[in-house]
Amino acid sequence: MVSxxxxxxxxxxxxxxxxxxxxxxxxxxxxxxxxxxxxxxxxRQADQQQAIAAQQEKEDLIQExxxxxxxxxxxxxxxxxxxxxxxxxxxxxATMPAxxxxxxxxxxxxxxxxxxxxxSSEDLATLSFNELxxxxxxxxxxxxxxxxxxxLVPLVIIAFTYNLRTQELESGRLRLLAxxxxxxxxxxxxxxxxxxxxxxxxxxxxxxxxxxxVGMAFSLSLVTFFxxxxxxxxxxxxxxxxxxxxxxxxxxxxxxxLSLWILLVLILPTVINQAANTVYPMPSRVTLLNEIRQTxxxxxxxxxxxxxxxxxxxxxxxxxxxxxxxGYWQGYFASQELMEEELSPVINRFDEQLTKQxxxxxxxxxxxxxxxxxxxxxxxxxxxxxxxxxxxxxxxxFSLDWRAHFMPFxxxxxxxxxxxxxxxxxxxxxxxLGTSGVLVNISVLLILSVLMAIRGxxxxxxxxxxxxxxx
Amino acid sequence: xxxxxxxxxxxxxxxxxxxxxxxxEPGDIYCLLGANGAGKSxxxxxxxxxxxxxxxKAVIDQIExxxxxxxxxxxxxxxxxxxxxxNELSGLENLEYFVGLAGMKxxxxxxxxxLQEAGLQSEAFKKRVKTYSKGMRQxxxxxxxxxxxxxxxxxxxxxxxxxxxxxNEFSELLLRLSQQNVATLMxxxxxxxxxxxxxxxxxxxxxxxxxxxSTEEINHSDLEKLYLNHMNN
Ligand SMILES: Nc1ncnc2c1ncn2[C@@H]1O[C@H](COP(=O)(O)OP(=O)(O)OP(=O)(O)O)[C@@H](O)[C@H]1O
Ligand SMILES: [Mg+2]
Numbered sequence: 001m002v003s004x005x006x007x008x009x010x011x012x013x014x015x016x017x018x019x020x021x022x023x024x025x026x027x028x029x030x031x032x033x034x035x036x037x038x039x040x041x042x043x044r045q046a047d048q049q050q051a052i053a054a055q056q057e058k059e060d061l062i063q064e065x066x067x068x069x070x071x072x073x074x075x076x077x078x079x080x081x082x083x084x085x086x087x088x089x090x091x092x093x094a095t096m097p098a099x100x101x102x103x104x105x106x107x108x109x110x111x112x113x114x115x116x117x118x119x120s121s122e123d124l125a126t127l128s129f130n131e132l133x134x135x136x137x138x139x140x141x142x143x144x145x146x147x148x149x150x151x152l153v154p155l156v157i158i159a160f161t162y163n164l165r166t167q168e169l170e171s172g173r174l175r176l177l178a179x180x181x182x183x184x185x186x187x188x189x190x191x192x193x194x195x196x197x198x199x200x201x202x203x204x205x206x207x208x209x210x211x212x213x214v215g216m217a218f219s220l221s222l223v224t225f226f227x228x229x230x231x232x233x234x235x236x237x238x239x240x241x242x243x244x245x246x247x248x249x250x251x252x253x254x255x256x257x258l259s260l261w262i263l264l265v266l267i268l269p270t271v272i273n274q275a276a277n278t279v280y281p282m283p284s285r286v287t288l289l290n291e292i293r294q295t296x297x298x299x300x301x302x303x304x305x306x307x308x309x310x311x312x313x314x315x316x317x318x319x320x321x322x323x324x325x326x327g328y329w330q331g332y333f334a335s336q337e338l339m340e341e342e343l344s345p346v347i348n349r350f351d352e353q354l355t356k357q358x359x360x361x362x363x364x365x366x367x368x369x370x371x372x373x374x375x376x377x378x379x380x381x382x383x384x385x386x387x388x389x390x391x392x393x394x395x396x397x398f399s400l401d402w403r404a405h406f407m408p409f410x411x412x413x414x415x416x417x418x419x420x421x422x423x424x425x426x427x428x429x430x431x432x433l434g435t436s437g438v439l440v441n442i443s444v445l446l447i448l449s450v451l452m453a454i455r456g457x458x459x460x461x462x463x464x465x466x467x468x469x470x471x
Numbered sequence: 472x473x474x475x476x477x478x479x480x481x482x483x484x485x486x487x488x489x490x491x492x493x494x495x496e497p498g499d500i501y502c503l504l505g506a507n508g509a510g511k512s513x514x515x516x517x518x519x520x521x522x523x524x525x526x527x528k529a530v531i532d533q534i535e536x537x538x539x540x541x542x543x544x545x546x547x548x549x550x551x552x553x554x555x556x557x558n559e560l561s562g563l564e565n566l567e568y569f570v571g572l573a574g575m576k577x578x579x580x581x582x583x584x585x586l587q588e589a590g591l592q593s594e595a596f597k598k599r600v601k602t603y604s605k606g607m608r609q610x611x612x613x614x615x616x617x618x619x620x621x622x623x624x625x626x627x628x629x630x631x632x633x634x635x636x637x638x639n640e641f642s643e644l645l646l647r648l649s650q651q652n653v654a655t656l657m658x659x660x661x662x663x664x665x666x667x668x669x670x671x672x673x674x675x676x677x678x679x680x681x682x683x684x685s686t687e688e689i690n691h692s693d694l695e696k697l698y699l700n701h702m703n704n
Contacts, residue, residue, distance in 0.1 A: 004571035008557075015559045171555045179519055179549035179625075180572040181541045187572070461540075 001182060002190055009194040022156060027206050029148050034210035037103040037144040041214075044098045044114060051115040055093040062090055066418040081416045083409035084329050086424075087402065091119035094398060094427040096391045099382040101221050103214045105146035105374075107383030116395050118427060120336060120403045145210060146377040149203075149229055150370050151265060154236045157199065158257045161240040163250035164191055170250060185245060185460040189453055196237045200230055221380050224435050224442075228380070231445035232373040238452035245456045268368040275364070276357040283349055295342055303331035310334035317411040326411075333410050336403060347396075354389060366444055376441035379433060386437075391429055398427045472497050472654035473518065473623060477527035480513050480678075487513045489678040490527065495671070497622070497652040500645055502665035505675030506702055511658035513678075515625050518656065519549060531623055545574065548616030552628040554608045558601035562591060562611050565600055570618045577618065589614035590640055606637030613644050616653075624648065626657040630664060642668040662698060666691055674701050 013019050061080065068075045079085065096114040165188050168174035178184050207226065216222060240257060247253040299306055307326060311318055311334075365371035378384035405425055409416060475493035479486070488510040495501045503511045516522045517529045520540035529536040536543050556565040566582055577585075586596055589610040600608065609629055616624055624645070630638040638661070645655060645668055659665055665672055666686050672694070674682040681701055689697070 001572060004568055008560075008568050011560060011564060012557065172551060172553060173555040173557075175519075175521065175551060176549065176555065176569070177572065178521065179544060179547065180569065181544040181574060182572050183541075 001187060005187070005190045006194055009191060009198070013195075013198060019160060022159070023202055026148075026153075026156065026202070027209070029152065030145060030206045030210050031213060033143055033145045033148045034103070034214050036142065037106055038214040040106045040110065040142065040144070041098055041103045044102075044109065048095055048097070048115050051093055052095065055091075055117075058090045062086060062416075063418075063421060066416070066421050070418040078415075083406045083414075083416060086416055086421075087120040087406040087410075089119070091117050092402065092424070092427055094118050094391075094395045094429070096382075096388075096429050099221070099380075100216050100219065101225055101377075101381040102383050103216060103381075104144060104210070104225060105377040105381035105383055106142040106144045107146070107374075107378035107381055108385055108388070109383040110142065112388050114391075118395065118399050118402055120333065120399075120406065145207070146374060146381075149232065149377075150373050153199075153203070153233065154261055154265060157233065157236040158240060158254070158261065160195060160199070161192060161237065161244070162253045162257050163244075164188065164195075164240075165244035166247050166250040166253055169248070183457075183460050185457050188244065189241060189457060192237050192241045196233060200233060203229060203233070221435065224438055225377065225380050228373060228376045228438060228442050228445075231442045231449070232369060234449040235369045235445045238449035242452045242456050245459055264368050265370040269365075269371050269374075272361055272364045272368065272371065276360045279360060280353045280356040282353050282357075283346075288346060288350065291346055292343060295339055299335040299339055299342075303328075303335060306335045306338055307331045310338055314407075317407060319411060330410055333403065333407065337407075340400065351393075358386060358389075369445060369448075372441040372445055376438040379438055380435065382431065386433060387431065390431060390433060394429055395427070398425070401425050472499075472532060473501075473656060474530040475514070475517075475527070476530065478514070478517060478524055478529055479526045480510075480517060480522060481525040486678050488517070491680055493673065493680065495654045495656055497654050498649050499671055500649050500655040500657065500669045501671045501673065502669035503656065503658045503673050503675060504660070504662065504665060504698060505658075508677075509675040510678040511675060512627055514675075515549075515627050515656065515658060518543075518623075518625055519547070520544075546621060547623040547625055548612075548619050548621035549625045550609065550612035550616070550627070550629045552631055553605070554612045556600045556603075556608060556611060559599060561597045561599055562586060562603065562607070563596045566611055566614050566618065569615050573615075573619045575618060575620075582618070585614040585618045586611070588617055589644060604637075606633050606640070609633065609637070609641060610644075613641070613648075616648065622653060624653055624655040624657070626655065626659075628658055628660065630659065630661060638664060662695055663691065666694055674698060676701055 061077070062085075065075045065077050065080050069078060069081070080090075094116045098109070098114070102109060163170075165174070168177060174184065177187065204226065207229065211222060239260060240253075243253050243256050243260075247256065307330060361371070361375075365375060375384060379386060402425060409420075473493070473495040475491045478488060478491040478493075480488040491510075491514060493501070493514075503514065505511055513522070517524055518531065518536060520529075520536050520543065523537055531543050532546055534542055556562075557568070560568070563579075563582055563586065566586065567577075570577060570582070583593075583596060587593065591607060591610045591614065595603065595607055600611075603611075612629070626645075630641050633641060642664055645657075649655060649670070657665075657669070666689070669686050672682075672684055672686060672689075673680050674697070682697065
């Protein structure tokens with residue numbers, strides 16, 4: 001039956017002009033989406049390059065000064081090697097490089113900054129609250145490939161399968177088919193699988209074409225992206241299969257499937273997102289910023305007390321000269337540090353809520369294949385809010401190291417030397433998210449598909465459907 | 472070959488088929504007559520296992536239909552009033568597909584010979600079925616039965632809507648198959664055809680078989696009188 005069905009479907013599909021033309025439209029849409037993704041990627045890269053170049057200029061300058069001084073020469077800009085200057089003015093740039101896959105799934109990346117200046121004057125506490133945070137990808141974000149796959153491809157699948165069985169039922173052909181020794185639900189499943197494979201092959205071709213067009217190299221993430229796509233397709237084919245088996249009329253099937261599409265792709269992600277915000281509300285941004293401002297003000301008014309308190313906690317920094325030897329900068333750095341300590345519960349509250357929201361979305365997202373796919377795709381692309389939160393956490397912890405590194409210099413009141421510049425901590429964004437989360441998404445989609453297929457097969461012979469289509 | 476044993480089908484309170492007992496031997500062409508809603512299609516659907524009997528059983532070749540439907544479906548060929556094929560495929564391709572589903576494998580020239588045997592003009596073999604007339608499509612149905620080497624033919628008003636010539640050709644095909652010991656059960660409204668082609672006639676009314684006779688026992692006009700008599704009571 002399999003080989004007959006394959007030949008049969010190939011004949012039917014190749015003579016179906018609607019199918020052929022829609023495939024062509026799909027090619028164009030994907031190429032356009034790929035082009036969009038590429039433009040995004042390039043803009044992000046250019047922004048980052050610009051920031052890196054500006055930063056490099058500053059770093060080159062102090063390198064040059066340090067080199068001159070180390071040779072015993074004088075330099076008019078020798079003051080640039082003060083710890084305050086290096087820590088605050090030069091600072092360091094933390095970058096989150098764009099991945100290749102981000103050309104296919106822009107995700108929320110255009111809402112975020114991917115390069116953050118690390119400087120001991122910036123209080124990075126505010127960083128967490130500055131940007132919009134949406135655990136689920138915003139609907140209709142960008143017209144990228146992930147968008148085409150999430151929203152449009154299910155519609156294509158529905159268009160090509162909604163009446164695969166009911167058409168046979170309505171025309172009376174199912175009676176003719178069922179007068180042969182076949183299991184009709186298995187026969188139907190085969191036709192669905194063949195159509196699934198046809199679409200998968202077409203999409204593989206289109207995706208490969210798009211990947212080549214946007215200059216992507218073959219990689220494990222790309223393969224995983226393909227697998228995720230296949231799993232998502234399988235889900236929609238399985239839904240349509242089950243609807244076909246339960247359904248009595250093509251018109252009703254179309255309505256049911258479109259309703260499911262609206263529910264699973266449009267409504268559910270929004271509801272999950274809203275619910276996450278309701279169940280784990282974010283502390284008010286205004287209140288938080290006020291709290292920060294208040295703390296700052298208080299600390300700056302009592303620099304002496306702050307310095308006292310700070311030194312009590314960090315006796316290793318006390319130098320022989322006694323307290324009067326300390327000036328403005330020591331007080332400034334100490335207050336920064338103290339502020340960090342005082343504000344950390346506030347920030348933690350914010351971060352905790354964020355983590356809870358993420359967990360909520362991770363578990364309820366299982367209900368929506370669209371969330372599973374989008375999440376998986378953006379995670380592979382490193383453009384999900386998870387990735388971004390990870391980046392911010394990296395930045396925050398680095399900024400602490402950065403300041404801590406300068407403390408001895410500040411309190412010793414010594415200038416940095418050439419070798420000190422080499423020893424400065426370097427920021428590097430390290431993601432530990434990996435692709436294991438995506439594999440979970442793929443498995444969930446596949447398991448759901450298989451369960452639906454099994455359910456459909458189990459209904460064979462349980463329905464007296466054939467009497468409804470009396471010829 | 473075909474046995475109905477106290478075969479009964481109820482739809483809620485509607486007794487569609489009431490205690491039918493019937494025997495059809497190889498080579499028989501049994502014609503079921505009866506008004507609309509008499510239960511002819513119900514009988515055929517029960518033999519096809521499209522519906523389950525409320526009580527009694529349908530037996531083909533000693534196998535109870537509802538017990539092993541897949542085995543039964545290897546033996547039977549079914550031609551409904553309107554044989555719906557895949558319009559975008561040619562007659563030959565349709566035959567190839569359906570015969571394949573029946574588990575048979577044939578070379579292209581064998582398939583062609585089945586179509587010839589069924590009387591389809593050879594120009595039509597490779598044309599898409601959407602260009603076919605009703606008579607041509609029914610011939611594909613016969614070709615399927617031949618290719619499937621069916622022992623039993625279940626026909627539900629196969630000639631209604633056919634012109635007299637096409638109808639006559641169809642009858643001749645049935646006769647040829649009956650000579651090859653195929654047992655045929657045919658529901659029809661065509662008294663003339665039933666008398667010409669059939670070996671036996673059963674008249675149904677409201678789910679009951681009210682009359683059974685051999686076509687040799689009766690002439691055309693008596694058959695018509697008998698039929699109308701039953702219908703008027
Ligand atoms: N699926 C069904 N649900 C309910 N009642 C049904 C169903 N199928 C048939 N019937 C009823 O069973 C009875 C017999 O119908 P059947 O189709 O066997 O008649 P028939 O002899 O084939 O008539 P026709 O000459 O119109 O084809 C009718 O009263 C019909 O309304
Ligand atoms: Mg009928």
